[in-house]
Amino acid sequence: xxxxxxxxxxxxxxxxxxxxxxxxxxxxxxxxxxxxxxxxxxxxxxxxxxxxxxxxxxxxxxxxxxxxxxxxxxxxxxxxxxxxxxxxxxxxxxxxxxxxxxxxxxxxxxxxxxxxxxxxxxxxxxxxxxxxxxxxxxxxxxxxxxxxxxxxxxxxxxxxxxxxxxxxxxxxxxxxxxxxxxxxxxxxxxxxxxxxxxxxxxxxxxxxxxxxxxxxxxxxxxxxxxxxxxxxxxxxxxxxxxxxxxxxxxxxxxxxxxxxxxxxxxxxxxxxxxxxxxxxxxxxxxxxxxxxxxxxxxxxxxxxxxxxxxxxxxxxxxxxxxxxxxxxxxxxxxxxxxxxxxxxxxxxxxxxxxxxxxxxxxxxxxxxxxxxxxxxxxxxxxxxxxxxxxxxxxxxxxxxxxxxxxxxxxxxxxxxxxxxxxxxxxxxxxxxxxxxxxxxxxxxxxxxxxxxxxxxxxxxxxxxxxxxxxxxxxxxxxxxxxx
Amino acid sequence: xxxxxxxxxxxxxxxxxxxxxxxxxxxxxxxxxxxxxxxxxxxxxxxxxxxxxxxxxxxxxxxxxxxxxxxxxxxxxxxxxxxxxxxxxxxxxxxxxxxxxxxxxxxxxxxxxxxxxxxxxxxxxxxxxxxxxxxxxxxxxxxxxxxxxxxxxxxxxxxxxxxxxxxxxxxxxxxxxxxxxxxxxxxxxxxxxxxxxxxxxxxxxxxxxxxxxxxxxxxxxxxxxxxxxxxxxxxxxxxxxxxxxxxxxxxxxxxxxxxxxxxxxxxxxxxxxxxxxxxxxxxxxxxxxxxxxxxxxxxxxxxxxxxxxxxxxxxxxxxxxxxxxx
Numbered sequence: 001x002x003x004x005x006x007x008x009x010x011x012x013x014x015x016x017x018x019x020x021x022x023x024x025x026x027x028x029x030x031x032x033x034x035x036x037x038x039x040x041x042x043x044x045x046x047x048x049x050x051x052x053x054x055x056x057x058x059x060x061x062x063x064x065x066x067x068x069x070x071x072x073x074x075x076x077x078x079x080x081x082x083x084x085x086x087x088x089x090x091x092x093x094x095x096x097x098x099x100x101x102x103x104x105x106x107x108x109x110x111x112x113x114x115x116x117x118x119x120x121x122x123x124x125x126x127x128x129x130x131x132x133x134x135x136x137x138x139x140x141x142x143x144x145x146x147x148x149x150x151x152x153x154x155x156x157x158x159x160x161x162x163x164x165x166x167x168x169x170x171x172x173x174x175x176x177x178x179x180x181x182x183x184x185x186x187x188x189x190x191x192x193x194x195x196x197x198x199x200x201x202x203x204x205x206x207x208x209x210x211x212x213x214x215x216x217x218x219x220x221x222x223x224x225x226x227x228x229x230x231x232x233x234x235x236x237x238x239x240x241x242x243x244x245x246x247x248x249x250x251x252x253x254x255x256x257x258x259x260x261x262x263x264x265x266x267x268x269x270x271x272x273x274x275x276x277x278x279x280x281x282x283x284x285x286x287x288x289x290x291x292x293x294x295x296x297x298x299x300x301x302x303x304x305x306x307x308x309x310x311x312x313x314x315x316x317x318x319x320x321x322x323x324x325x326x327x328x329x330x331x332x333x334x335x336x337x338x339x340x341x342x343x344x345x346x347x348x349x350x351x352x353x354x355x356x357x358x359x360x361x362x363x364x365x366x367x368x369x370x371x372x373x374x375x376x377x378x379x380x381x382x383x384x385x386x387x388x389x390x391x392x393x394x395x396x397x398x399x400x401x402x403x404x405x406x407x408x409x410x411x412x413x414x415x416x417x418x419x420x421x422x423x424x425x426x427x428x429x430x431x432x433x434x435x436x437x438x439x440x441x442x443x444x445x446x447x448x449x450x451x452x453x454x455x456x457x458x459x460x461x462x463x464x465x466x467x468x469x470x471x472x473x474x475x476x477x478x479x480x481x482x483x
Numbered sequence: 484x485x486x487x488x489x490x491x492x493x494x495x496x497x498x499x500x501x502x503x504x505x506x507x508x509x510x511x512x513x514x515x516x517x518x519x520x521x522x523x524x525x526x527x528x529x530x531x532x533x534x535x536x537x538x539x540x541x542x543x544x545x546x547x548x549x550x551x552x553x554x555x556x557x558x559x560x561x562x563x564x565x566x567x568x569x570x571x572x573x574x575x576x577x578x579x580x581x582x583x584x585x586x587x588x589x590x591x592x593x594x595x596x597x598x599x600x601x602x603x604x605x606x607x608x609x610x611x612x613x614x615x616x617x618x619x620x621x622x623x624x625x626x627x628x629x630x631x632x633x634x635x636x637x638x639x640x641x642x643x644x645x646x647x648x649x650x651x652x653x654x655x656x657x658x659x660x661x662x663x664x665x666x667x668x669x670x671x672x673x674x675x676x677x678x679x680x681x682x683x684x685x686x687x688x689x690x691x692x693x694x695x696x697x698x699x700x701x702x703x704x705x706x707x708x709x710x711x712x713x714x715x716x717x718x719x720x721x722x723x724x725x726x727x728x729x730x731x732x733x734x735x736x737x738x739x740x741x742x743x744x745x746x747x748x749x750x751x752x753x754x755x756x757x758x759x760x761x762x763x764x765x766x767x768x769x770x771x772x773x774x775x776x777x778x779x780x781x782x783x784x785x786x787x788x789x790x791x792x793x794x795x796x797x798x799x800x801x802x803x804x805x806x807x808x809x
Contacts, residue, residue: 205737205768224769224807231737231768232807 003052639673684712
C-alpha cells in the first residue's frame with residue numbers, strides 16, 4: 001500500500017517549507033521512522049520522517065524547492081505497485097510545485113480536470129492509510145459543483161494537515177495490541193475495528209494539546225488501548241521534550257563570477273514579514289536611560305573569580321534585572337491582542353540571538369524565578385543551540401517580553417523592534433567607561449545605556465519610564481538581584 | 484431542614500399546590516379512598532374531598548383522556564398512573580393528544596397537566612413491570628420529562644410541573660419512595676431543565692438521572708477512598724436536557740460515563756453521548772462509555788435480575804476504563 005510523503009507542518013507557525021536535502025534516493029528501501037529529508041521551516045531545519053514502509057519510488061520535489069504544507073513530496077510504495085495515479089494527482093492538491101504540469105498544466109480542459117479528479121479518487125482509495133477521516137470530512141463539506149461528472153469524487157488528494165497535528169500520523173503501533181475490545185457488560189455488539197494501515201491513534205484531547213504545545217504526535221508512544229496517545233502521554237512528552245534533532249546544515253552553494261545571488265531563506269522571509277508587521281501598525285515610542293553599571297561590573301569580576309561555572313555576562317545580569325522589574329510592573333509584561341491587553345503573571349523573557357542567517361529569540365521561562373546562575377547557564381545553552389539551529393519550537397515561542405543586546409558589537413545604544421504581540425523590548429548597549437560627576441568630583445564609571453521600545457497602544461510613557469526606573473535601580477544595586 | 488421520605492416530599496408538594504390553586508386536582512386508580520397504591524396521596528381525600536381527589540376505574544386510556552379534556556377547559560389535572568408500565572395503555576392520550584394539543588390547535592389550548600407515577604424496576608416484578616420509559620417519552624416534542632432522584636428534587640420539580648402550562652411527564656420510583664433526605668419547607672421550586680452537580684471531582688464525569696443518582700453517589704463515595712474524584716451530574720430533567728451542565732463537566736474532566744436505568748439502544752444515554760461528542764469533541768481523552776440495563780426483558784429470578792440491572796460495580800468498571808486505569 002502506497003504512502004504519500006507530504007510537506008508536514010513541523011512548527012506551529014509553519015506554512016511552507018524548503019526541502020534542504022534528500023537523505024534517500026529513489027529506489028531506496030524505506031522503513032517507517034527513517035529520515036527521508038531535511039526541511040527548513042520558518043525557524044529551524046527539521047527532519048522529515050517516513051510514515052510508512054516500502055521503497056522510495058518517486059521524489060517529486062527538488063532540493064531547494066519551497067512547498068506549502070500538504071504538498072506531495074514523494075511516494076513510498078511496494079516495488080511493483082502502480083503509483084501513477086498518486087503521482088499524477090500531485091499538482092491537484094497543492095497546486096504549487098512543478099508537478100502541476102503532470103496533470104495537464106495551467107490550461108486544463110474540463111475533460112482533463114475530470115480525469116484528474118477520477119485519478120484522485122482512485123489514489124485515495126488505494127492509499128487507505130491515514131486519509132480516511134480527513135477524506136470523509138472533505139467529502140461531506142464539498143459543495144456539489146466541485147464534484148466532477150456526478151461521480152461524487154473528492155476533489156483533493158492531499159488533505160492539508162492541521163499545523164502541529166499531522167493527519168498522517170506515524171506508523172509505530174504496538175504490533176500485538178489489537179484495537180480495544182468493546183467493554184464487557186456494556187451490551188455492545190460492535191466488533192473491534194482493526195487499525196487501518198498502521199494509523200497512529202490519539203484522543204481528540206491529545207491532538208488538541210499537542211497542537212497547542214507544538215508537540216509532534218509522531219514521536220510519541222501512546223499508552224492507551226491499541227497504542228492510543230492520550231492526555232497523559234502528551235504531558236509526559238512535554239516534560240521529557242521529544243527529541244527531534246537535525247543532522248547537517250544546508251550545503252553551501254559554490255559561488256561563481258562577480259556576484260552571488262542569495263535566495264531568500266524561510267527565516268529571512270519570516271523576519272521581513274514580522275518586522276514589517278511591527279513597524280507598520282505598532283505605534284512605537286522609545287525611552288533611553290543611562291545607568292551606572294560599576295557595581296554590576298564588579299559583580300561580574302567577583303563571580304568570575306569564583307570559577308568558570310559562576311561566570312555571568314552583562315546580558316545575564318540585565319535579563320535577571322528585567323525579569324524582577326517586570327514582576328513589579330505587570331503592565332509591561334503583556335501582549336496586545338487587538339481587542340484586549342493580556343498581562344501575564346508569569347515572566348518569560350526572550351533574548352535575541354544572532355545566528356548565521358538571521359536571528360531567533362529563545363525564551364527563558366519564569367526568568368524571575370531563576371537564579372542568576374540558572375539564567376547564565378540556560379542562556380548559554382539556548383544561544384549555543386540556537387546557533388546550531390537545534391532549538392525546539394516550544395523553546396522560542398511563548399515569551400512575554402524581549403531583550404536584545406548589541407553591546408558586544410560596540411553599539412552604544414540602539415532601538416529594537418517590538419516582537420508582536422509583546423508590548424515592549426529592551427535594547428542593551430555596551431557598558432563603557434565614562435567620566436561622570438559624582439558628588440562634585442569627576443570620576444570614572446561604567447555606564448550602560450538601555451533603550452526600551454514600547455507599544456503605545458498598551459504602554460504609556462510614564463508606565464515605561466517607571467519600569468526603566470525600577471530596572472535601573474536593580475542594575476545599579478545588583479545585590480537586589482541575588483537578594 | 485426537615486428530613487422527609489421521597490414519598491412524603493411528593494405528598495407535601497401535592498398538598499401545597501392543591502391548597503394554592505383550586506383548579507388543581509388529582510385522579511387515578513386508588514388515589515382517594517385507598518390513599519394511593521404507594522400512599523403518595525395519603526390524607527388528601529380527607530383534606531380536599533372527592534371533587535379534587537378522584538378515584539378512577541382501571542382504565543388508563545380513559546382517565547388520561549378525561550385529564551386532557553379537563554386541561555383543555557382550564558383545569559390543572561394531575562393524572563397518577565399506578566406505574567408507568569400501565570401507562571402504555573394511555574400513550575395515545577399522552578403522545579397524540581396532550582403533547583400535540585397546543586401545536587395542532589394553533590395555540591388555542593394550553594395543556595397544564597401532569598402525568599405521574601413510578602417508573603423503572605423495583606424488585607422481582609419481572610419483565611412487564613420493570614421498565615424505564617424516559618427515552619420513549621423524551622422522544623416526543625411537546626412533552627417535558629422530569630426524573631427527580633432525591634426527595635428535595637421530587638418536591639421542587641413536582642411543584643414546577645403542576646405550575647407549568649405544558650404537559651409534564653413526572654417519573655418517580657418505587658424504590659425511591661422510602662429514600663430520605665433534607666427537603667426545604669414551603670415554597671421550594673426546582674426549575675425544569677436545569678441539572679445539578681451533585682458531587683464535584685476532576686477525574687471523570689458521571690452523567691445520570693432518576694433512580695441512578697443514588698448509585699452514582701455511592702460510586703463517588705467508593706472511588707473517593709481510592710483517590711478518584713468524580714463529577715456527578717444529575718440531569719433531573721431529561722427533556723429539555725441541560726446541555727451546558729454536561730459540557731461544563733466534561734470539558735473539565737475530559738471523560739464521561741453515562742449511567743441510566745433503561746436499555747442501551749436509543750436510551751437516554753445515547754442522547755447524552757451525542758451532546759458530548761458535539762459540544763466536547765476536542766476535550767475528550769477517551770470514548771464515552773455507557774452503563775445501562777442489559778439487553779433483555781427484566782428477569783424474574785433474583786440473581787438474574789441483579790445481573791441485568793445497572794449498578795455501582797458496572798459503573799466503577801466503566802469509570803476505570805475511561806480513565807485508562809484498567
